């Protein structure tokens with residue numbers, strides 16, 4: 001990020017200071033984040049530093065951003081998206097289909113668990129957290145036969161050699177905004193907004209806007225795994241695929257919407273309404 005900003009403006013390396021801030025989401029590795037609860041597990045500490053003017057911009061995985069930002073902060077810039085797909089990671093098996101009957105999936109993501117179970121109802125899910133090295137060690141120890149991680153994260157960390165197979169969206173639709181990085185700044189900071197402007201990737205921003213409008217509309221009304229991914233299918237035309245699933249993967253409500261890029265947010269809202277409508281009132285209660 002500092003390199004990109006420097007390159008855009010001909011800055012010297014020391015004109016851009018990187019402040020490393022560990023968030024609750026980074027620190028808690030021993031229990032599922034669902035249990036830790038609360039929104040903004042990966043964002044709160046960075047936002048506090050923005051308000052305190054200890055930093056001028058915060059770099060986030062957009063996937064970790066709550067649907068609604070605190071008053072006074074905005075996402076000014078979205079960088080070009082990395083591979084949005086989930087990676088199937090295994091030391092012994094080549095793909096989800098290749099796993100043995102009753103095989104063990106390690107994940108603490110309710111979305112990935114539900115989608116894996118939808119494709120392979122025979123599989124068992126064990127809770128899995130920790131960084132990539134920890135997870136690979138757990139795979140080696142046989143705690144699970146396979147795990148899922150975002151391709152984007154692995155690619156950025158230079159660990160793409162661990163991607164056994166990339167999951168296609170028809171089997172494992174990515175989380176909203178997966179693979180996209182957003183820059184959050186103080187809403188009144190025009191100077192920083194100007195500096196960041198050349199880094200914005202409009203097509204990614206449009207797709208993420210559609211996905212996040214979908215998420216915003218669902219959040220609160222929906223305690224079930226959510227997935228949503230938009231891409232450009234032609235000049236000025238986007239396609240948003242969106243779904244919600246029951247935790248066990250047995251029930252799914254999925255939609256596939258297309259429309260003009262200028263209408264990204266309304267496409268997202270419409271998708272949410274249709275997903276909920278299709279799911280019906282029993283979706284969340286019937287076991």
Ligand SMILES: NCc1[nH]cc(CCC(=O)O)c1CC(=O)O
Nearest residue numbers: 061063149150152153178179180
């Ligand atoms: N849940 C944490 C998180 N937030 C963003 C990424 C990956 C990078 C991205 O999606 O941009 C990850 C790790 C993962 O899901 O494997």
